[in-house]
Amino acid sequence: MTPQRPLDAWVAGRAGLAELDSAVLSAWQLSALRHSVLWARLKSPFYRKRLAGLPQDCPASFADFAQLPLLTSQDLRLQAERMLCVSQNDVARVVTLSTSGTTGAPKRIFLTEEDLDATLDFFRVGMTLLARPGDTVFILLPGRSPDGAADLLGRAVRMMGARPVFAPAKAAPDELLCSIEREEIACVAALPSQIAALLEEPAAMPLGRGVLRSILLSGEPVPEALRSRIQDTWGAEVFAHYGLTETGFGAAVECPAHAGYHLREADLYVEIVDPETGSLLPVGEPGEIVVSTLQRGGMPLLRYRTGDFARLLPGPCACGSPLRRLGLVEGRIERTAFGVRIEQPVKGAAQRERPAFNAQ
Ligand SMILES: [Zn+2]
Numbered sequence: 001m002t003p004q005r006p007l008d009a010w011v012a013g014r015a016g017l018a019e020l021d022s023a024v025l026s027a028w029q030l031s032a033l034r035h036s037v038l039w040a041r042l043k044s045p046f047y048r049k050r051l052a053g054l055p056q057d058c059p060a061s062f063a064d065f066a067q068l069p070l071l072t073s074q075d076l077r078l079q080a081e082r083m084l085c086v087s088q089n090d091v092a093r094v095v096t097l098s099t100s101g102t103t104g105a106p107k108r109i110f111l112t113e114e115d116l117d118a119t120l121d122f123f124r125v126g127m128t129l130l131a132r133p134g135d136t137v138f139i140l141l142p143g144r145s146p147d148g149a150a151d152l153l154g155r156a157v158r159m160m161g162a163r164p165v166f167a168p169a170k171a172a173p174d175e176l177l178c179s180i181e182r183e184e185i186a187c188v189a190a191l192p193s194q195i196a197a198l199l200e201e202p203a204a205m206p207l208g209r210g211v212l213r214s215i216l217l218s219g220e221p222v223p224e225a226l227r228s229r230i231q232d233t234w235g236a237e238v239f240a241h242y243g244l245t246e247t248g249f250g251a252a253v254e255c256p257a258h259a260g261y262h263l264r265e266a267d268l269y270v271e272i273v274d275p276e277t278g279s280l281l282p283v284g285e286p287g288e289i290v291v292s293t294l295q296r297g298g299m300p301l302l303r304y305r306t307g308d309f310a311r312l313l314p315g316p317c318a319c320g321s322p323l324r325r326l327g328l329v330e331g332r333i334e335r336t337a338f339g340v341r342i343e344q345p346v347k348g349a350a351q352r353e354r355p356a357f358n359a360q
Contacts, residue, residue, distance in 0.1 A: 005255070005321050007262055010125040014118070014266035014295070022322045029269050032294040033065055034058070040300045043085035046075075047302065066271060066280040070290060071304040073107055076246070080108035086298045092116055093147045095245050107246075112298035115248045116147050122250040122264055123156035129256065130214040130239050131187045133161030138180060140167045140190035141219060149219075149249040153189060162187075173201045180212060188236075189216040192226055199229055212236050218243060221329040242326060244306060247291055252326050257318040260325030267294055270326060271303070272312055275333045275340045286311040288333055289326070307333045309342050 012020040015028050037058055040047035050069060051058075059065035075083075076097075084091070090112055097107040131137050137157045143149030144166060154164035165183050167176055176198060180188065188195070195215060198204055212234050217226075218241040227238045242261045243251040251268055252261035263270055272287040273280055281287045289306045309332065313325040331342040 005319060006125050006128050007253070007255070007264075007323060008321050010122070011264070011266045011323060020322055025265060025322060029265065029294060030059070030062060030065075033062075033269060033292060036292065036294060036296070036300050037065075037068075037302065039085060039297065040083075040302060044083050044300075046079045046082035047300075051302075063280075065269075065292075065303075066273075068303050070273070070278050071301060073305070073307065076107035076109065076304075077105045080110065080299070083299050084110055085300060086112065091298060097245055109245055110299040111147075111248055112296075115296055115298060116152065118267060118295070119248045119250045120152050120156055120159070122267070123153050124159045126241065126250065126253045127153075127156055127160050127162070127187075127216075129253070130216055130237075131157065131160070131162045135162040135186035136183050137162050137164050137187045137189060138167060138176075138183065138185040139164055140176065140188065140194045142191075143249075144169075149243075149245075150189075152249065173197045174203055177201055177203045184211050186211060187214045187216065188212065189218065191219045192217045192222050193220060195230060196226055199226075199233060204233055214239060216241055221331070224328075240328065242308075242329060244291075244308075246301060246304060246306070247293075248296075251291070255317060255319045255321060259317055260313040260327050262317070262321055262323040262325055265323050267296075268292065269294055270312065270324070272310070273305075275309070275342070283312045284314045286327075286330060289329075309333050 008020050012018070015025065017024055017028060034057065037051065037054070041051050059068070091110045092113040093111045093116060095109040095111065097109070127137070139150050139154055141150045141153065144151055150166065154166060157164040165179070165185070167179065179185070195217065214237045215230055216239050222240040230236055230238050239254045240261060241250070241253045243249045247268060250264060252263045254260070255262055269292045271280055271290040272285065273290050275288040286309060289308045289310050291301060291304050291306060293301045308329050310329045311327045313327050316322070317325055331344045334341045334343055
């Protein structure tokens with residue numbers, strides 16, 4: 001756990017492990033899953049019914065866990081209250097997610113103070129990869145209301161000794177470029193589509209060479225073409241982050257080796273399943289990302305289908321971290337009456353029905 005791998009030290013600390021290696025982490029995750037399943041069955045009417053009849057020590061293995069039913073966005077629409085394991089008074093933030101084109105109830109996510117604090121701390125540690133104390137970080141991401149994603153990121157930036165500057169609402173791309181120049185921005189945190197819009201501006205060309213060092217992209221799939229354009233135009237290092245409102249915003253982030261996103265393994269257990277059959281796929285094969293929460297007391301998620309299409313990357317990362325890596329999100333899974341369709345992100349921009357940072 002060298003200082004170059006701050007995420008390793010953080011995950012070890014949150015899991016209460018003195019050493020972080022794959023085997024130890026894996027054993028800890030299995031026991032955390034067992035605890036989550038037990039807690040959910042004990043406290044939530046939804047899970048009590050859904051997981052009735054399981055042995056007390058379930059899951060005995062990860063293969064055993066993969067037999068549990070998958071949780072769908074429909075469950076979050078209709079059953080969110082019944083998934084709660086604490087009283088409504090213990091909920092710090094309720095996020096309501098409306099999906100365009102979908103009728104009926106919106107999805108609801110309940111986050112407690114502890115959930116939000118854990119995300120805040122994950123953002124703080126993650127940002128040390130991109131920024132240094134004293135830097136100015138320009139935040140374009142949505143979610144500015146208290147405990148929204150951008151608000152948490154701003155607080156995290158302050159905690160690591162840098163200065164957050166929030167982009168004015170509805171600012172035009174040329175105004176944003178002026179702000180980057182004027183404020184001597186070292187790091188920008190934005191949606192890929194926001195950065196793509198900035199790069200369309202003629203003023204983007206001479207900008208920030210030498211001052212703008214890094215860009216955090218989140219909330220949408222990151223097209224490889226966009227990454228190259230950023231590097232060619234500004235010479236800035238791109239760090240992609242993967243997160244959903246359902247995961248408490250933060251889920252995984254790139255290390256300086258830029259070979260996939262390292263998972264936030266003390267809080268999330270990730271599986272990849274066949275989008276059609278729901279069966280577990282081996283490492284390296286693309287499929288649907290399924291997440292389970294490991295330390296969430298308020299509204300645990302057990303095997304939640306994200307609708308995102310990606311793969312877990314085999315082998316160790318060049319950085320030496322034992323944290324598993326998720327590959328770049330390759331598309332969005334659309335379910336129609338005729339089956340499953342994978343919608344690929346388009347070149348230079350990103351299409352996603354439901355951005356991760358859509359919390360108001
Ligand atoms: Zn790495």
